Amino acid sequence: EAGVAQSPRYKIIEKRQSVAFWCNPISGHATLYWYQQILGQGPKLLIQFQNNGVVDDSQLPKDRFSAERLKGVDSTLKIQPAKLEDSAVYLCASSLGQTNQPQHFGDGTRLSIL
Amino acid sequence: GDSVTQMEGPVTLSEEAFLTINCTYTATGYPSLFWYVQYPGEGLQLLLKATKADDKGSNKGFEATYRKETTSFHLEKGSVQVSDSAVYFCALYGQNFVFGPGTRLSVLP
Numbered sequence: 001e002a003g004v005a006q007s008p009r010y011k012i013i014e015k016r017q018s019v020a021f022w023c024n025p026i027s028g029h030a031t032l033y034w035y036q037q038i039l040g041q042g043p044k045l046l047i048q049f050q051n052n053g054v055v056d057d058s059q060l061p062k063d064r065f066s067a068e069r070l071k072g073v074d075s076t077l078k079i080q081p082a083k084l085e086d087s088a089v090y091l092c093a094s095s096l097g098q099t100n101q102p103q104h105f106g107d108g109t110r111l112s113i114l
Numbered sequence: 115g116d117s118v119t120q121m122e123g124p125v126t127l128s129e130e131a132f133l134t135i136n137c138t139y140t141a142t143g144y145p146s147l148f149w150y151v152q153y154p155g156e157g158l159q160l161l162l163k164a165t166k167a168d169d170k171g172s173n174k175g176f177e178a179t180y181r182k183e184t185t186s187f188h189l190e191k192g193s194v195q196v197s198d199s200a201v202y203f204c205a206l207y208g209q210n211f212v213f214g215p216g217t218r219l220s221v222l223p
Contacts, residue, residue: 041216042213042216045211048211106157108157
């Protein structure tokens, strides 16, 4: 079974620029998560989708971050404009169901803001 | 809101030593509890889980018991190997997924 695919693996941008990340979950997984993992910390949930609907986006900084999952499969996460504190690894994960199903993580996108 | 607290690392052990990584949580209701592991250069992967009180999750020689009375889910292994060197994250699912800060384990030969 193919795992969760993310791209790009690395991205370097200057502050105030915009950036987008892409995630393709495991086939058949209805639930998709985006996390932000700052160096030395645990992943922090940004947004959770169930199919193409948002289940939880309470920790998403909506003034600069946006995410979509238009057809209930692939997802994109965008930051516009980026700030220095957005430097982190952005992780995508997917699971079969919404409740306590284990998540399968992608390798992440490491974002550096100059 | 829900939260997870883990013992601070790094933890350094010699091969074949006994491992305990403490994890306690705060949550309303009855969350599911997980341990995830991140090996060097790899992504996060599920190590074990428990979904109700007194359940014991186990995998690869690691185990953890869901203790509701102490709101804990401590990770243990009887004899660690160099290949167990990684960062270990305790996590819960209540309202949503919440991860602890991680504990780095280094096992020396």
